[in-house]
Amino acid sequence: MKDKLTVVKIGGKLLDNKQVLNKFLDSFSKIKEKKILIHGGGIIASDYLIKLGISPKIVEGRRITDKKTLDVVIMTYAGLLNKKIVSILQSYSCNSVGLSGSDCNIILANKREIRKIDYGFVGDIKKINTKIIKDFLSLKITPVLCSLSHDGKGQILNTNADTIASNISSELSKKYDVTLKYCFEKKGVLANQKKTNSIRKNISKSDFNTLKQNKTIYDGMIPKLENCFLALENGVKNVFVGNPDILTNEKNCTKLTL
Amino acid sequence: MKDKLTVVKIGGKLLDNKQVLNKFLDSFSKIKEKKILIHGGGIIASDYLIKLGISPKIVEGRRITDKKTLDVVIMTYAGLLNKKIVSILQSYSCNSVGLSGSDCNIILANKREIRKIDYGFVGDIKKINTKIIKDFLSLKITPVLCSLSHDGKGQILNTNADTIASNISSELSKKYDVTLKYCFEKKGVLANQKKTNSIRKNISKSDFNTLKQNKTIYDGMIPKLENCFLALENGVKNVFVGNPDILTNEKNCTKLTL
Numbered sequence: 001m002k003d004k005l006t007v008v009k010i011g012g013k014l015l016d017n018k019q020v021l022n023k024f025l026d027s028f029s030k031i032k033e034k035k036i037l038i039h040g041g042g043i044i045a046s047d048y049l050i051k052l053g054i055s056p057k058i059v060e061g062r063r064i065t066d067k068k069t070l071d072v073v074i075m076t077y078a079g080l081l082n083k084k085i086v087s088i089l090q091s092y093s094c095n096s097v098g099l100s101g102s103d104c105n106i107i108l109a110n111k112r113e114i115r116k117i118d119y120g121f122v123g124d125i126k127k128i129n130t131k132i133i134k135d136f137l138s139l140k141i142t143p144v145l146c147s148l149s150h151d152g153k154g155q156i157l158n159t160n161a162d163t164i165a166s167n168i169s170s171e172l173s174k175k176y177d178v179t180l181k182y183c184f185e186k187k188g189v190l191a192n193q194k195k196t197n198s199i200r201k202n203i204s205k206s207d208f209n210t211l212k213q214n215k216t217i218y219d220g221m222i223p224k225l226e227n228c229f230l231a232l233e234n235g236v237k238n239v240f241v242g243n244p245d246i247l248t249n250e251k252n253c254t255k256l257t258l
Numbered sequence: 259m260k261d262k263l264t265v266v267k268i269g270g271k272l273l274d275n276k277q278v279l280n281k282f283l284d285s286f287s288k289i290k291e292k293k294i295l296i297h298g299g300g301i302i303a304s305d306y307l308i309k310l311g312i313s314p315k316i317v318e319g320r321r322i323t324d325k326k327t328l329d330v331v332i333m334t335y336a337g338l339l340n341k342k343i344v345s346i347l348q349s350y351s352c353n354s355v356g357l358s359g360s361d362c363n364i365i366l367a368n369k370r371e372i373r374k375i376d377y378g379f380v381g382d383i384k385k386i387n388t389k390i391i392k393d394f395l396s397l398k399i400t401p402v403l404c405s406l407s408h409d410g411k412g413q414i415l416n417t418n419a420d421t422i423a424s425n426i427s428s429e430l431s432k433k434y435d436v437t438l439k440y441c442f443e444k445k446g447v448l449a450n451q452k453k454t455n456s457i458r459k460n461i462s463k464s465d466f467n468t469l470k471q472n473k474t475i476y477d478g479m480i481p482k483l484e485n486c487f488l489a490l491e492n493g494v495k496n497v498f499v500g501n502p503d504i505l506t507n508e509k510n511c512t513k514l515t516l
Contacts, residue, residue: 048333051310071338075306078356079337080329083406083414087360091412097362098336102345103355104399135397141362141390148341154349156341 004033005137005176009165012184014244015081016043022088024183027247029094034137034176036168037089037096040147040161041073041081048072061220065120065158073158074100077146085144096142101149102156104132107164109149109157123149123157125164128171166227170234179238180231181246182224188242188254189221199242204257205229228256262291263395263434267423270442272502273339274301280346282441285505287352292395292434294426295354297343298405298419303327303334319478323378323416331416332358335404343402354400359407360414362390365422367407367415381407381415383422386429424485428492437496438489439504440482446500446512447479457500462515463487486514 008028014020028037042063046056049072057064065073082098089096101107101123109123136143145168147161162182169180188199193216203211208225211217217225228239240246242253266286272278286295300321304314307330315322323331340356347354359365359381367381394401403426405419420440427438446457451474461469466483469475475483486497498504500511 074341075333075337077337078341079333079335083332083336083358083360086358087408087414088412090360090363090408090410095363098358098360100341100344100356102341102348105348105353132397132399135393139390139393150345150348152348154346156345 002175002177005172005178006031006033006035006181007038007165007169007172007178008035008181008183008247009038009161010183011040011042011161013043014183014185015039015041020244021085024244024247025085025088025094026092027244029089029092031247035142036133036137036172037085037142037144038147038161038165038168039077039081039085039144041077044081045073045076048076059117059119061223062119062122062160063158064118065122067121070121070156070158074148074156078148082144082146089142089144094142095140096144097136098144098146100146100156101159101164105129105150105152106132106145107149107159108152109159111151111155111157121155121157123151123159125149125159125167128167130168130171130175133168133172134175160223162224162227166231169231169236173235173237178236179240180228180236182228182239182241183244183246184241186243187245187252189217189225191216199252200254202255202257225256229258232256232258260433260435263430263436264289264291264293264439265296265423265427265430265436266293266439266441266505267296267419268441269298269300269419271301272441272443273297273299278502279343282502282505283343283346284350285502287347287350289505293400294391294395294430295343295400295402296405296419296423296426297335297339297402299335299339302339303331306330306334317375317377319481320377320380320418321416322376323380325379328379328414328416332406332414336406340402340404347400347402352400353398354402355394356402356404358404358414359417359422363387363408363410364390364403365407365417366410367417369409369413369415379413379415381409381417383407383417383425386425388426388429388433391426391430392433418481420482420485424489427489427494431493431495436489436494437498438486438494440486440497440499441502441504442499444501445503445510447475447483449474457510458512460513460515483514487516490514490516
């Protein structure tokens with residue numbers, strides 16, 4: 001029987017509120033099985049960009065990452081947020097290690113080709129090296145990964161955290177029984193965008209296609225759910241989307257199924 | 259017989275010049291034995307502090323680290339510099355992992371008590387956990403440590419990189435034959451501050467006391483050399499101070515002896 005592994009992606013506004021983040025990390029540290037945390041940090045990066053006089057540029061929910069923006073992204077994701085998360089987890093007796101995709105060569109990526117839009121220093125995942133992640137997990141060290149990859153030639157690249165979570169979960173499902181949890185500020189995928197309590201308890205892949213067509217699901221939720229289904233198709237056992245309560249209770253959120 | 263280990267501390271202006279840093283990392287990656295790199299990043303932190311409208315405060319060569327300054331220190335040390343160094347090392351086929359003292363609980367420290375000066379969020383080392391460092395070294399992964407520690411209660415602390423290098427080298431000398439190299443922009447400890455070529459080839463502990471008394475050695479060089487002698491007294495085999503050439507040639511620099 002495979003060991004259980006929980007992969008949690010934290011995003012949205014959860015990272016910006018100290019109390020919310022602390023409560024989330026307290027719950028996360030109490031997950032008994034092996035676990036991995038993956039985070040971005042978009043809003044904090046944008047705050048620092050503005051303070052430094054650089055205009056944040058977001059197109060279709062994705063950040064245009066020029067050279068100066070990349071430096072701020074590296075500073076906030078791999079520096080400020082990653083190290084704060086790790087030091088808080090240590091205070092909850094959860095031994096953890098903060099990593100970017102260049103550390104231990106974990107995430108190799110190709111700089112995205114310029115087509116309609118030049119995204120700048122954005123990377124599309126080429127290869128995930130899971131050996132060192134497995135080593136950490138067997139040493140009882142929890143990897144905390146920020147959403148940066150590298151090209152192997154010295155260039156760090158900005159990579160979507162949802163995509164990293166999906167890809168890593170898929171790779172690790174060869175060895176573990178993986179449950180993937182996407183945490184954000186909402187209770188789940190809403191059936192009606194105007195009603196925050198209108199949670200869809202279950203979304204199958206065919207539901208997803210209908211919900212896209214009738215525009216119940218749109219914008220950034222589309223790639224997020226695509227990442228969910230990709231993970232399920234690649235061997236991940238369970239995928240949930242919801243607020244931090246899903247760390248302890250999988251009933252009041254959205255469960256994705258094929 | 260013990261395995262050889264080289265611990266290199268890079269500091270000063272070497273971190274600010276892209277070409278110099280690349281050349282240094284190329285040489286560093288070619289060290290065949292086990293190795294560790296330790297870095298600070300003072301000048302880059304000060305640059306960002308100024309850009310963000312925060313005045314850098316340095317007293318007796320040490321940074322006063324208030325809350326806002328600490329965030330910038332974390333961003334530049336653990337983020338920008340640490341991840342750039344790691345991604346460049348990866349491009350030289352040197353598999354490395356960027357770490358702060360909170361990662362894997364490597365450096366536990368106490369926040370410095372307020373006496374004459376309130377240094378703010380500055381940590382004095384309490385304990386170094388070398389187990390994970392040894393694990394990385396046996397996995398052929400080179401640890402790249404930035405000069406941050408933590409208090410185990412969720413607080414990151416700014417800690418002098420020279421002191422970290424000395425302490426880690428001392429601890430690891432129980433298992434390895436350690437050579438510690440302090441790299442900066444000068445060729446070594448100068449016999450005459452006005453002559454950049456007046457290198458002292460050798461400084462013993464009694465020489466050091468004389469040189470302090472006659473003020474040939476002063477300011478920041480005093481704690482740096484104190485760290486060197488502390489390392490030698492605690493089992494480190496060789497300590498050198500010089501420019502990046504000391505990575506390949508130990509003859510044109512300053513060798514410290516007891």
